Amino acid sequence: MIRTLHRWPGLLALILVMALALSGAALSVFPAAERLSTPQAEAGLTVADLAGRILAAYPGVEQIRRAPSGRITAFWFDDGTPGAAVIDPATGKGIASADPDPVKRWLTNLHRSLFLGDAGRIAMAIGAVAMLILSASGAMLVARRMGGWRRWFAPLRGPASSRIHTGIARVAVTGLVLSSATALWMAASTFDLLPDGAAPPTFPTEVSGSTGVLLAAMEPLSVIAVTELRELSFPYPGDATDAFTLKTDRGTGYLDQGTGELLAWAELTMWERISETIYMLHTGQGAASLGLVLGVLALGVPAMGVSGLVLWFAGRRSRPRLRGNHPAKGAATILLVGSEGGSTWGFAATLQHALTTAGQHVHVAPMSGFEPARYPQAERFVILAATWGEGQAPATAKGFIERLAALESVPEAPLAVLGFGDRSFPAFCAFADEVASRAAAKGWAQLMPFDTVDRQSPQDFARWGRALGAALGIELTLEHVPTPPVTGRLTLISRRDYGAEVQAPTTILRFALPEATFLQRLTGRGFGRFQAGDLLGVLPEGADLPRFYSLASGRRDGFVEIVVRKHPGGLCSGQLLALEPGQAIRALVRHNPAFHAAAGRSPLILIGAGTGIGPLAGFIRGNSSKRPIHLAFGMRHPDSDFLYRDDLAGWQVDGRLARLTTANSRGAKPRYVQHSLRAESAELIRLVQEGARIMVCGGRDMASGVADALTDILAPTGLTPLALKAEGRYAEDIY
Template structure:
């Protein structure tokens, strides 16, 4: 619901908000420019002394005004013609025209009313209301995505457009809230929708009936500093009943023009003080620095509008259209989706269609919207959950487990949990499994036992659907056709072969980088943005299932590179190994931000064997900032399968690689990479104590041996691989 409330006001009011934000940002410059350009009164100057100086030059002054910026303007008659000028408080002379800046006047009219009078003011008020709704709902969405209000500035993941959208919101949302709320207040004041904000009036003033006393002689004006002055209005000297009127920050006073006595004083009302504060906060008049800050925040609106539209379009493309989605309050079946890349939504659409055809009212929503209080007529809750990285919640399920654990135990509605993943990854369906365990611990009954779908298998999904149908007494047949990813042809430009002599044929394959559109780059789609450690999904001929290879390059390198070992019965590895320069293969990018080196300056300990050197070599290649990187690399024979030998030597010389430690399993003294780790135990302990991050890539057996060796090395120092994993300082990419 929050997402809907956030999305539609933004899309419908995008153009209006762009006009208001850009004009507001431009207007924020004028108070600061005025404060810097106008002559300021000297410290301690009194209103009486200022008046004396002005009268010495302009004897028929009717009013003196002081703006919040310190600009002093005098209004007088000269030969019966009204005149006005900005005054130098030292000389009393006019130094600039009092006419408003033409550009400022035009922008003000555009910003306040769109040049349309009261109708335009109502339209801009609608824009301010839309911005207020967007700010409040956006703040709630950011908090939900970050994992709570206390984690407001926690790192986030996802496409570039999404990250930019959230990062701007984190900084600018306070300004958006302030600007929109004050704009609505000012509009309400303009249309007299608020209590009267004017100062209390004086019913009757008794004067002395005399005239002739100059302002410079009046005690109150002598005691009032110019810094407090707002305006001083002079009386008609021919009317003995007329009075001097002085307005200051403290209120309004009326002075007898014959005696200088204070006849009456009116303090500002509470509403007037509030309205003045609101005006200052919105316009920056009297708070130029705040105005500039709000103007800078307003410039975030165009960027957020663009990234918001990109996210909406990406969401429309990434999720299947689910027709007939029932409201949460009247649905029989609640279907909650936890997805990172969008593929799980396709399975949800298939399940929704089948259940709807069976006469069920089904509500489909992301897991992050989980709220049992809304499911008044629900008879079952079904959860389809993918896993992100090393067992984390996917993008649409952030905060689900925390919300689940705060609910009262023993709910009436039963639940079923289905995990989606790839068995080749160590954290296979770990998040879905955690959801099932947490639900059972809170007393939720399970419709069917927790189950999984491997590599988007339609067969696995159909079998689960059959069991679900039997448990719910619904005739359910799930026939799902997985949507193939949008693959691009990659042209091989070079290959280097290793390891045939040691029965480990391996090749480094380098492909030309395909051209991408601006849309793909902004949305992180296709080959628009990738880094070493991300995955290249290759679609072999004769199969609809992709095989994944860790990337040894990033987009900035200008090519796509992977390391492939040929397996005797491997369909994809066989085709890749036989690929010749100039030939193509269909492939796509799958982001894997959990295995990125990041931009930190803390040391890196990279550990890999065989083809696991691929992404590790990519990290070293990209280390232009000379971050301390220590690489432990295991291979069979130094002369047969030393992958990236020349590059590693060069990177070490350039300072991209601090240390290279190798281990050879074939030879007179065979040893593995875990042996090399034990030999460097003291250094590893020192690095880890200093904040180093450990990254492991390679086969499962190697990774298990490395974990065991590091546990042996680190335990005496009070550290363990498990503790480092919990801190995000130990990550694996194993197969």
């Protein structure tokens, strides 16, 4: 519901919202510019002193106004000719024209009404409503995605468009709520939907009938500071029944032009003060700094609008259309999906179709929207969950664990959990397993035991489907056909071969960088934007699913590079190692922001073995800022598989690599990379205490040995790899 409430106002009112935001951002500059360019009254200057100076310069003065910025404007008649000027309070003389700025007037008309009068004002009010709904619903979605309000500023991950959209929203949402709410108040006031302010004081029926009192002798004007003045209107010349009209920050009154006495006074009401505060908050008049801040925040709206459109289109492409998705409140089967790249939604669509065909009422939704009260007719819950990174929740399951933990009681309807993953990775289905374990610990009854699907296997899915059908007492056949991924063509331009002598053929493959459209570069899709540490998904001939390799290059390097070792019977590695320059493969890029060399000057400790050198070499190659990088690299034998040997030597010379330590597992004195770490424990402790980030890439056995070694090394400091990981200072790319 919240997602729908966020999506449609954004899509339908995007142009209006962007027009409001951009014109408002431009208008926010004027109060600050006016404040900076306006001479300010000296401390202690009274209204009487100011009026006297202006009257001396312009004897026919009729009115003096002071804007919230401190700008003073005088209006007069000189032999029947009207005049006006911005006044220097120090002299009372004009220093600039009082004519309105044509650019400001144009922007104001655009912002208020699109140059369309009342119809335009209504349209812009609708835009303000849309912005308020977008801001409120967006805040709830951000909190849901981050796993709660307390994790509002937790690190972001996912596609660039998603990080841009959420990152800007987290900062701008407060300002956008304030701007849209105050805009609606002002629109309601314009159309007389709010009570009017208090009436001015009744004009006195009795006056002295005399004229000519000196301004300096008028006590009210002599005690009121110019900083409190809003407007002073002079009596009509020759009319002894007229009076001075004085408006200040406190109220409005009339002064006798013959005696200077205060004839009547009316304080500003609370309603007027509220209205004026809202006007100040919205326009920045009287609060120029706040206006600039709100204007800067409003500039985030176009970026959020574009990134939101990109996310919407990407979502439509990645998620299959679910025909006949039953409303949540009437569904008996609730199917919740946790997906990162979108493939799990395809399995959900297959299951939903099969259950619907069998006569079930099925509602499909992301796990992040889990709320038991939404499903009053639920008879069973089914969760299909992928795993991201090292056992973390995928994008559409953020916050599920926290919601489950916060429940006072679990639903009575039983639960089935199916995990999706790749057994070659250490954290195979770890998130789905955690969901099942926590649900069981909470007392949630099982519909059927926890199960898994390896590498999107249709056979695994069909087997599980038969078991689900048996649990439901129906015949259920799941025939899932994976959707082929969108790939690009990569042509090999060079290869460097290693490892033949130790029976471990390994090759560094470099492909030409494919062309990318402007939109791809803007959104980061395809090969538009990638960096070392991201993943290259290679689609082997005769296969439906890609095999992933860590990238050893970024787009700025001008090529695509990976390191591949030949695995016995490996379909993809066999095809890759058989490639010759000029031949091509089909591949795609999957972003992996959890294994990027974050910007900064803090040291990097890179630890890898074998093909794990790939992304680490990419980090070093891209280290143009010469931050301290220390590399510990394990290999079999330096004469056979010292990958990037010449490159590493060159990077040491030019300062991109500060220190290189190697470990050889073959030879007279074999040792592994973790042994090298223990030998340099003092240096490692020093680097970690200086804020170093540790990045490990390679096989799971190597990574486990490294973690054990670092646990021992860092014990005297009270730090552990787990603690560093919680701080974002320990990252692994394990296979």
